[in-house]
Amino acid sequence: MKSLIRRFTCIAALAAAxxxxxxxxxxxxxxxxxxxxxxxxxxxxxxxxxxLKEQDYPMDPRIEQVYADAGRLVxxxxxxxxxxxxxxxxxxxxxxxxxxxxxxxxxxxDLRKQLEGFMGEAAVAGSDQFQPWFIALNMAVSMIVQxxxxxxxxxxxxxxxxxxxxxxxxxxxxxxxxxxxxLSGAPMDEQVHGLREALLPLEQQRERFDALYDNxxxxxxxxxxxxxxxxxxxxxxxxxxxxNEDRNRLWLPQVEALLKGDxxxxxxxxxxxxxxxxxxxxxxxxxxxxxxxxxxAN
Numbered sequence: 001m002k003s004l005i006r007r008f009t010c011i012a013a014l015a016a017a018x019x020x021x022x023x024x025x026x027x028x029x030x031x032x033x034x035x036x037x038x039x040x041x042x043x044x045x046x047x048x049x050x051x052l053k054e055q056d057y058p059m060d061p062r063i064e065q066v067y068a069d070a071g072r073l074v075x076x077x078x079x080x081x082x083x084x085x086x087x088x089x090x091x092x093x094x095x096x097x098x099x100x101x102x103x104x105x106x107x108x109x110d111l112r113k114q115l116e117g118f119m120g121e122a123a124v125a126g127s128d129q130f131q132p133w134f135i136a137l138n139m140a141v142s143m144i145v146q147x148x149x150x151x152x153x154x155x156x157x158x159x160x161x162x163x164x165x166x167x168x169x170x171x172x173x174x175x176x177x178x179x180x181x182x183l184s185g186a187p188m189d190e191q192v193h194g195l196r197e198a199l200l201p202l203e204q205q206r207e208r209f210d211a212l213y214d215n216x217x218x219x220x221x222x223x224x225x226x227x228x229x230x231x232x233x234x235x236x237x238x239x240x241x242x243x244n245e246d247r248n249r250l251w252l253p254q255v256e257a258l259l260k261g262d263x264x265x266x267x268x269x270x271x272x273x274x275x276x277x278x279x280x281x282x283x284x285x286x287x288x289x290x291x292x293x294x295x296x297a298n
Contacts, residue, residue: 028060030219032271033294035066036284038259044070044294045255045280047224047271048156049216051149056217057158062294067159070266071169074258077179078172079160087176094184095134102128103135106188107195114199132191133184136198143198143205149213159268173251173269182242190236197235221275229276245278252283259289 032047044066049056058064067073081087097103104112104124115135116124127135141151151157163170186194198205208227215223232240251269258265267280274281284291 028058029056029217031060031063031294032216032219032221032224032274033062033066034274034281034291035294036255036259036281036289036291038289041259041262042069042264043255043258044264044266045274045291046155046266046268047216047221047274048154048268049213050154050156050270051144051151052153052155052158053148053150054153056153059155059158062296066266066294067162069264071263072171072258072265073159073163073168074171074173074254074265074267075156075160076173076269077176079164079170081172081176082160084176090176090180091183094180095131096129097131103130103132104128106132107192111192111196111199115195118199131184132188132195133186136191136195137183139195139198140205143202144209147206147209156268159266173254173267174247178247178250182247185242186236186239190239193236194239216271221271224271225275225279228272229278244272248273248278248280248283251280252287255280255284256287256289259284 029049034045036043036045046063046066059067107115112124119127145151160170162168212224212227215227229240229244232244251273255267258267269280273279276282281291
């Protein structure tokens with residue numbers, strides 16, 4: 001469980017060790033790419049998918065161009081922080097009950113029995129110290145990996161490694177502690193709901209994840225908003241606010257500071273954080289910045 005979570009970032013991969021070889025796809029994904037401007041300064045906003053497949057590489061030429069032009073790359077977490085042992089140890093501390101509670105105590109009987117049927121009674125008993133969000137997260141990662149997605153091929157990891165190889169400066173929009181608080185801060189009723197969803201039939205979960213992936217590949221921001229933002233808000237509003245809106249608003253002043261500087265920057269964050277009314281694109285527009293989608297015609 002620990003080794004799997006060490007690789008998970010935001011709601012997907014937090015870290016990965018190496019980038020596997022990439023092979024050309026029939027067509028690269030349509031980029032979720034926007035450019036914000038302030039005077040002569042440009043900040044590019046790229047919507048990432050944290051786990052990808054070999055077929056998703058190479059990237060679209062528009063992405064390659066903004067990468068080449070950027071003097072700095074900024075991610076959700078600074079690449080150096082992702083190498084810190086605080087990442088895994090902090091996540092494990094946050095995952096445990098701090099008030100003497102236990103997993104089996106907080107689960108409704110039907111859900112406890114369902115989880116025991118899935119994991120086995122001994123495994124559930126051995127996981128009693130962990131909160132439901134952590135169990136659900138592990139189950140989600142396992143499902144995604146089994147579907148053929150690789151955290152080492154995520155867009156974030158791809159560009160972190162390229163930036164290191166090319167000597168480009170990098171940075172992060174939040175700390176490890178910020179990200180762990182967002183992942184672990186949901187109220188118990190929403191955590192239980194998330195675990196119940198993680199136990200839905202595998203085919204149903206795969207269908208939903210494949211739809212999200214297909215929408216990301218096609219660059220359909222509106223569909224991603226419906227699948228991620230709207231559905232999260234409807235089912236688990238506190239969780240949605242913690243992992244999306246609150247973090248976007250935390251990041252906003254830092255993106256503004258980049259715009260007020262004199263260096264061209266590429267900001268790479270999960271696609272969820274760029275779409276919808278509380279996405280970075282609209283938050284920047286509300287602050288008076290010009291933000292335009294980078295289309296093929298550009």
